[in-house]
Amino acid sequence: MKAQPAPLYARIEAALRARIAAGEWAPGAALPTEPVLAAEYGISQGTLRRALAALEAQHVIERRQGAGTYVAEATSARALFHFFRVETPGGARPVPTSIAHLLETRPARGAEAAALSLAPRARVVAMERLRLVEGRPVVLEAIALPATLFAGFALPLGQVLEDELYVHYQRHHGVTVLRVEERLTAIAAPAEAAARLDVPEGTPLLAISRVAFDVLDRRVEHRHTLLRTDALRYAVELR
């Protein structure tokens, strides 16, 4: 009944993840080659490959035959098509434009502090953002980020945003989002949101509460989303 140590490949995987999270290799940079890394840890190449395969499956690294192993970079494609699970009734995946219209640093509200596991009086960077598809407002988001991780956060207000937010998080704050948890409910549009989304008050909307997690599985973002589903729907696969 003695506690078994974790398998070697799992310890190597954790060690490499920690080194990547610490910034030893920046996003887009190459890791040492397999023979070099294996020698460094004193393990066989096969065991190292098992650890690298796991990190690749989690999108922590990318491997290209003949080229090398690289720290994964956040991409617009992944942000838009993997983490933004919206499609038209025909199954097409629209590319929305985004406009932020509020940005402030303030104490976390109750739901935000709970979702981010923050102390009651911790500060967050809070923003609001509207997303449009074909010129029509379809998504309204209220986002909160732990101020300790996102010091000096800046975005242009009132104009179309260039980068996807998760790309911005990685480039400017070294925060890489690997997975998100979402909770969905259906609600009647409150007056203010209805006006923003250009629908009658009381229209049924999809309400999404999201928590995003980084490479070390820390809670790095809370997002409350209202989505018009008259022209869009939420698509997900369970396997």
Next chain:
Amino acid sequence: MKAQPAPLYARIEAALRARIAAGEWAPGAALPTEPVLAAEYGISQGTLRRALAALEAQHVIERRQGAGTYVAEATSARALFHFFRVETPGGARPVPTSIAHLLETRPARGAEAAALSLAPRARVVAMERLRLVEGRPVVLEAIALPATLFAGFALPLGQVLEDELYVHYQRHHGVTVLRVEERLTAIAAPAEAAARLDVPEGTPLLAISRVAFDVLDRRVEHRHTLLRTDALRYAVELR
């Protein structure tokens, strides 16, 4: 620019999947041991293990150290907690009771035929089902199954169902659901559904359109669900 053959481990994986789908080993039965299977295919044990690991990750088989490799059985736990992604605001996963109140075989409707990739006039087994949590009706479902795969489908009507549907599909029709695709929208409760779910007409509800896929990735079920989200919410993880 010649087409490369698939790697050996992928071909072995496909071959084993086909044999399991054909019923050569029933759900719950043991596969031959690794040395036996490897010898049968004339491959090394390592290559076989790679194929088996992939099938295990897809829940096609289960492997138990010291015991053997078994064809995965559909379980209530997986049906309830993996494929029924509903929780209370506190995060608890309720176990609903189910009552079917309609069962018939009829031509597929347009949406059903499309979702199941059936010919326009193909027949489906159609049923309706109400699910209750703590005695309150919270989920209303309309389910359609291809009649060719579910000949002689039977369920007791008007009383609490014993088995989860996906367990029933596997035990009685040899159909194993491995993954599902879902599309979600928010709608105002229509009169009939509102009455069944005991909410005022027009209440916002979550509408879920599901297609389920089996071991060979065939479309085996279409399900249209209406979910009350006043006391429940839909929970999903993206990674």
Next chain:
DNA sequence: GAGTGGTCTAGACCACCTT
């Protein structure tokens, strides 16, 4: 052409389950 990751093999040793 040199170096990278991808595939496949062969075998040793171990932890675990069954009888």
Next chain:
DNA sequence: AGGTGGTCTAGACCACTCA
């Protein structure tokens, strides 16, 4: 005690990328 899957090693050969 015997047999199972789990871990780890060592090495060969191949396909691919890039200078």
